[in-house]
Amino acid sequence: MITGTKVNMRRVEERDIPTVTNWLNDPGFTGPHADFPTQITELDLAKRVLGPVNVLEWTDYVIENQNREAVGWACHYIDSLNFNWHEIAYAVLPKHRKQGYATEAAQLLIDYLFMTKDIPRIQAKTNSTNDWSIKVLENANMKREGALRKAIWVKPGKWADGLIYGITREDWAKPRLLKA
Ligand SMILES: CC(C)(COP(=O)(O)OP(=O)(O)OC[C@H]1O[C@@H](n2cnc3c(N)ncnc32)[C@H](O)[C@@H]1OP(=O)(O)O)[C@@H](O)C(=O)NCCC(=O)NCCS
Structure with missing residues (x-):
């Protein structure tokens, strides 16, 4: 469990697989800026969560x-x-948005990854039209590093430009939420 002040983050377990699969297949959850199609089966998610081989x-x-x-x-x-x-991603259920949950989840993941892995940077990608996600990344002290032209396939079937954000270990300096 990764423990914050507004949210806690627990690893997806076997019992969560149907719920999380439904979320990830629901355009209301993934939103209009996400890759399309992003359908996933329970078996795909089970392999990722429970499988012995997860090279990524x-x-x-x-x-x-x-x-x-x-x-x-x-x-x-x-x-x-x-x-x-290492890259992070997130989505919040529509009825729970705008309460700082995604911002804190991103900050917690950044703290956790820098504290547990010997890596110099963490990154995230987003659609250039995804204003709320851009805010999440900037709230989490990530910097815009570049544009990815025609990188994301979105409804109703067109290529959208993406943005790449990153935070270096030097930018991070120390944990914002997690205790060392
Ligand atoms: C993007 C997303 C994760 C943001 O989640 P969230 O929990 O609402 O984010 P936060 O509460 O931390 O808000 C971040 C900022 O966006 C703003 N924001 C979020 N939803 C908003 C809304 N509906 N209207 C206006 N502003 C909004 C917040 O006010 C906040 O701004 P602030 O820092 O100036 O206060 C959520 O909208 C979502 O799940 N979208 C679909 C999936 C997605 O796009 N994921 C990101 C893929 S890169």
């Missing part, structure tokens, strides 16, 4: 608020095995 170290979390309600999902994974680039 893909790790899924349920975000819970202080009432222990499940309010969203987050993950980290290796985006480039060559360079050991």
